[in-house]
Amino acid sequence: MNKKTRRNIHRAAKRTTFYIFVTGVVIAMLLPIYFVVSLSFLSTREAYRYPLPLLPELKIHYKMTHGERGYLLSVYDQIDKEYQTVMDTQDLDKMSVYMKSQLGAPMSVSEIQQQIARLDTEDPIYFTRRKNLLYNYQTFFQVAGTGQAVPALIRSLEICAMTIVISLFIGGMAGYAFARYYFKGRNALKFSVLFVRMFPGVAIAMPMVIILVNMGFYDQPIGLSLVYSVGSIALTIWITASIFMGIPISLEEAAQVFGATKIQTFIRITLPLALPGLAACAMYAFLGAWNETVAAIILTQFNPTFSVVVYQTVLGAVGQVNLAAAGGIVMALPAVLFTFFIRRYIHQMWGGVTV
């Protein structure tokens, strides 16, 4: 074996070790997430198995025969590889409800009766039903927060939209000022804004109770978006300032040479160039408003936000772990999605942290 191949082998071994290491890190990061996602698709019966199944079943195999009290229903268990009795009853309504809520593979009473009719000719009978994988999600939206989940979701989206509008408008103007003008107190102002951003949200939310009650905005979406905008305006200022700095001033000057007014220049030249960055700001504002819980708990009473509904469901989750998991996933989905879209900006912000 010559020196070159040995070096190649050495390098390959090193690279393999590296990739194994990276894979290990990825697994450690994603394993908990995998389990919740899987849990959110499990039927209640599966969710209370121990150890938990690694994958939800897609179909439920039923077996039915005559029992002591009526009809004996069994389901096939993938882990134990056998049929297990779940109920013995004459009450078909009860059986139908059980199939829906515990097994996630619903059958109507008349469908069950059709199967029972077959019992005359053969015993036991077997039949299979597709599982409704989204059952937990549907139930979550029906029951969470005593039916508050859907209105809360709409409310949260309203709050996010208002926060985006307020912070883009006010923050964008200030960002443009910081990028294009030199004035007294520029540095001090820019960092005061950062200080406001780092100030704990809970410390604004507490006194805001009284202020919002006086304004008539307590327990209203607008009240919360006023609080969330405090942080996201600051962030918007910092991001837009760096975006506008990145747009060459010579472009604006050229437009003005050709007779455009300042406002026309801004709308026709600067704004379109800044659009991707502004979209990132909007998503940041969305994330801030969507994820926040503590101010939302303090500032709402009968009109909770979606995060509060999830928090309440999770807090009482001892009875319904698969519902809590489904709620958590619904909560996490938009957050992860938007993070994906703005990952470049986040990297930049974290990378250029010295400012």
Added chain:
Amino acid sequence: MTKTKKDWKKLGEKAVPYLLLLPVIIYYTAFWLHPVLVSIVGGFTDPAGHFTLQNFAMVIHDKGFVPALKNTSIIVIFSVTLEFIAALFLALLINRKFVGANFFLFLAMIPMALPSAAAGAMWITGLTAHGWVNSLLYYLGFLEKGKSIYWLAGSNTSLLALIIVIDAWQVIPSVMIILLAGLQNISEEMQEAGYVFGGDYFTVLRKITLPLLKPTIQTAVILRLISAIQIWLIVVILLGFSRMPVLVERIVYYHKVVHGLDISYQMATGYTIIVAAIVSLVSLAYLQVSGAFKRDREAEA
């Protein structure tokens, strides 16, 4: 006549940045400064409207105060240290270009991207006696069939450790990304120079890489401190109120759980001011580090 017109125009030009800043200033006066002042005034007055320090005395004598302060400090100190060391270790190992690096960086952002309520859902479903954590341990062969570990029934120390580990899981990947970004800004020539002059890996790390990484490290650590001080939701979701008090949990507890009592508002306000003061001090340290107190001219340079 024309001259004064010009003067006016010049003045107008000068006023533009201030006009652009006016909305922010008005907004922050109304919705930041105003609540902060309300809070401070509320903290130092009694229900009759006289100046008093009674509220803080009440907070300090609250039976949850000392545990809350202690638990919060322990969580902050240990989780930030653990997260920093682990993230630095990972960042040093991963600091190279590799196929799929971008995808890896995105995956690493997911834990941090999870809203705290979703993270709470994840861990409460995992840490019950028959949750997925025990199931995972069973599948990996660490637990016998039918046995389970009661994660949430442990002593105070083990619960603190649990919270710290959970927090670390969520935060390490993103701290790692920050440190990676910092590492990639360091020119390789400097490190190579270190090796040329006979330094081994650890000497170069200690004498060259880490000092150059210092600004990034400061930023990462301080930003982590700020959010670690405000930890509460995961604690409440896992353990409920009052079992393991932390500072922000006390605010929610007095505002939401025992509200209606005369003292609850004062208690919540007292805790709020304490949290705000601590976080503000740390924020000032951050501003100091990032050059906020330099004069305008220096900052531009």
